[in-house]
Amino acid sequence: MGQKNNNKYRKIISAATRVFAKNGFYKAKVSEIAKEAGIADGTIYIYFKHKDDILIALFEEKMKEVLDNMKKQIRLESDPLKKIQRFALLHLKLIEDNKDMAEIIQIELRQSSKFMKNYHNEKFVQYLDLIGDIIQEGKEKGLIRSDIIPGIGKRAFFGALDEMSRFWVLSKRHKYDIETVAKHISNYFINGIKS
Amino acid sequence: MGQKNNNKYRKIISAATRVFAKNGFYKAKVSEIAKEAGIADGTIYIYFKHKDDILIALFEEKMKEVLDNMKKQIRLESDPLKKIQRFALLHLKLIEDNKDMAEIIQIELRQSSKFMKNYHNEKFVQYLDLIGDIIQEGKEKGLIRSDIIPGIGKRAFFGALDEMSRFWVLSKRHKYDIETVAKHISNYFINGIKS
Amino acid sequence: MGQKNNNKYRKIISAATRVFAKNGFYKAKVSEIAKEAGIADGTIYIYFKHKDDILIALFEEKMKEVLDNMKKQIRLESDPLKKIQRFALLHLKLIEDNKDMAEIIQIELRQSSKFMKNYHNEKFVQYLDLIGDIIQEGKEKGLIRSDIIPGIGKRAFFGALDEMSRFWVLSKRHKYDIETVAKHISNYFINGIKS
Amino acid sequence: MGQKNNNKYRKIISAATRVFAKNGFYKAKVSEIAKEAGIADGTIYIYFKHKDDILIALFEEKMKEVLDNMKKQIRLESDPLKKIQRFALLHLKLIEDNKDMAEIIQIELRQSSKFMKNYHNEKFVQYLDLIGDIIQEGKEKGLIRSDIIPGIGKRAFFGALDEMSRFWVLSKRHKYDIETVAKHISNYFINGIKS
């Protein structure tokens, strides 16, 4: 924890975000991260035991931030359906404002066994559960049909946003603006599940 | 004679599907694919110039199959909304029946720059367009709201299915059966976009 | 011997001469020689047991030709000093007319242990001895100083011609014409050793 | 610190000289050079980008030494004809004292396109020019015939010495001693070109 406040630790995470985004985790060299961070190669191993750990730490850090921010924003809304709208807009804005991070999460983290399969992605589960909880709340308030299964609904909604994000990350020019996309996707979903 | 060549080409693709699925593209060794295919290491290089090309060929092959099959199935249905339901069910069934392939497409192919970014994924674009075309058809028949944008809708729907597929691929036990998931997801979407 | 008259054997030697000259023995691929010869890879191994053997055979063939030719030409001259002049001119002409062969002999055959060191180059020894014999004859006829050592003289003269040949092979444009070079080099030597 | 680097660089050059001389460049394994140098395989790649570069560096290093030494020695003599004698003796002595290096220069460096053809051998050109300059000087002083062409003479003389060197390198026992050979070869040449 003392480490996490450390200047060098932050520099490595920041440099790694850029380097991983550029060519992917496997093609990224530890020495390149060190160079980008303006430190020596060996210094990285004072803060991280393995190259893998940089990616995991990076993910945890970013996801914590995203999760905390999303929770805070969602709380400002009391109507579950409004919460869904806000979630969509905020999610896409986060992607837009953090292209490098988004690319890593989108592409690298889905990757090999080392991560999605063996690494239990607690923060991602919590992120999905934010949606699940909103759906549950909507059902309890009678705003969402009682036959909607939160476990399916949360993935469907997240998946829809995520696929748009992938498109975002991989395209240079955007055909649709964020607000439009957020509105459309949340409307499909809300209309699809509301009572 | 062509048979024999074809035979080995197929064996390599088949072996690679299993090997890539197990530990991912980067951790897969060419020698392991050869062993799995029951041929010599060097033989692989008669059919493929680089390790990369095996993954790309594999993807093209499988996607062609999936695309052809999906097109045929969709044509059997005349109602665009029914087409959406059928798409969902068939997509999830394909995933279920081709776990290894699904895992590769889900995880490996989204990966590094070499693929999603630089490799222009024509077949995937066509697959998405199948959905786009159905939406367009539905709009023209007055079954789908005129303000629905196919370019957003197709991604939202595919993303929803895809996120469920990911969950499927990464889980050992399935909480929900395919028919249920397909029904729910297509219902959200249909209710969300119908007139 | 029946083999040596064989059409395919000749084709291989001829193709190998071109292929070895282009990029050197080590970089030359057996399959490239086969392609150049218009035959299958495997056919080469009907005529030669190893890639090495092609180079050795090629050398033996060419050297026999060169040696026979040189012997015949030398015999036409009775004056040992004239023989030296003729040797120089003929040697350089051979190089000029057989660039590919010259390059191989110059460069490849001097090469690694496999050849100059382990392979006892009988034909080359005989070629050098042609010069040695001329010197000996000249000494006996009192035309060449009695203190000249043929074993040194033959190498000095051959080396002088050979270095010019190397220059020839490696240059694209020739500063001096063959007759001039042959005349100069034989004059240095003749003046240097004559009584 | 620079010392240490320098130290390993030297060790590699030295080890490579021995290893290349033994079996030739193409048969030499990088790992063998590393073992001979008492370092790890990877360390070689800190100092040299490619295996080729070791041979080139080795050559440049040795040639610089030889060239500097030869220049110094030649300057001690004022008579151009004496300079030629000294050149011959010194050249052969260098070969005798640096068998491994001589073998590499003699055999490996003449080799494939990578070297003699594509690699412009500046130091070798300068070495030859030392002889050319002596001839020019001799002509100006009226000691050497005015019709002698330095561009031909320098190659003839170098070639004569070089061919003796090759004989030297490839033989185990020497029939003639250095002084005799040097004296003979320089005498042929001097008598051959003097006024």
Added chain:
DNA sequence: GATGAATGAGTATTCATTCAT
């Protein structure tokens, strides 16, 4: 803590050679 030179395990790819047809 910080450094960066050194390590050496790991692997894609090549290509001479074989042999079933």
Added chain:
DNA sequence: CATGAATGAATACTCATTCAT
């Protein structure tokens, strides 16, 4: 004899990780 698909041994080079300073 001829073929050319198949073989698999061989090796240059990379790069995550270590550790003496």
